[in-house]
Amino acid sequence: MKILIVYATGSGCARETASVMAEELSSMGHEPRLEDAKTAPDPAGFDVVVAGSGVRAGHWHKSLGAWIGRHREALAARPLAVFTVCLMMRNPGKHQAEVRAIGDAVLGKLDLKPVAVGLFPGWFLPERFGFFERLILKMMKTPSGDFRDLEAVRAWVRGLPL
Numbered sequence: 001m002k003i004l005i006v007y008a009t010g011s012g013c014a015r016e017t018a019s020v021m022a023e024e025l026s027s028m029g030h031e032p033r034l035e036d037a038k039t040a041p042d043p044a045g046f047d048v049v050v051a052g053s054g055v056r057a058g059h060w061h062k063s064l065g066a067w068i069g070r071h072r073e074a075l076a077a078r079p080l081a082v083f084t085v086c087l088m089m090r091n092p093g094k095h096q097a098e099v100r101a102i103g104d105a106v107l108g109k110l111d112l113k114p115v116a117v118g119l120f121p122g123w124f125l126p127e128r129f130g131f132f133e134r135l136i137l138k139m140m141k142t143p144s145g146d147f148r149d150l151e152a153v154r155a156w157v158r159g160l161p162l
């Protein structure tokens with residue numbers, strides 16, 4: 001299957017997570033194409049779409065919502081899986097519903113129903129963020145580190161209803 005993977009990122013975390021998804025889909029015999037939401041093509045030529053973002057102050061990056069909004073009709077006509085990477089998912093027991101609501105807010109407005117939702121922990125690698133973003137995370141006493149669980153990401157991809 002031709003699978004379009006669209007990510008929105010600031011520090012590269014959502015891109016690198018999406019790239020692990022692409023690797024896994026290739027190993028399953030599919031044809032993934034990885035694209036930044038800022039420049040991603042029309043989904044019309046693809047069988048399936050996977051779209052996801054990192055989080056800033058409780059929201060996806062705007063570029064992903066904008067791309068989804070522009071292509072609403074094409075997305076409604078094919079399977080759409082979405083994912084979110086963020087630091088709240090370091091503690092899924094406490095924050096899972098809140099993180100799920102971030103993507104639901106964007107899709108709900110457009111009446112889109114995803115076939116799968118992936119919620120994954122991200123990273124705080126200070127050198128990957130700009131000065132102000134680093135400052136905000138430090139003021140919030142965020143511990144630095146790469147909290148991604150790439151095996152969970154691969155398992156989610158293997159479980160997609162393709």
Ligand SMILES: Cc1cc2nc3c(=O)[nH]c(=O)nc-3n(C[C@H](O)[C@H](O)[C@H](O)COP(=O)(O)O)c2cc1C
Binds near residue numbers: 008053056122136
């Ligand atoms: C300014 C700022 C605000 C953030 N706000 C949230 C937030 O509200 N909830 C959350 O879980 N993570 C938040 N994060 C953490 C990021 O979502 C996390 O670092 C993610 O891995 C970043 O991926 P990206 O750079 O690809 O978007 C924030 C990070 C920054 C720098």
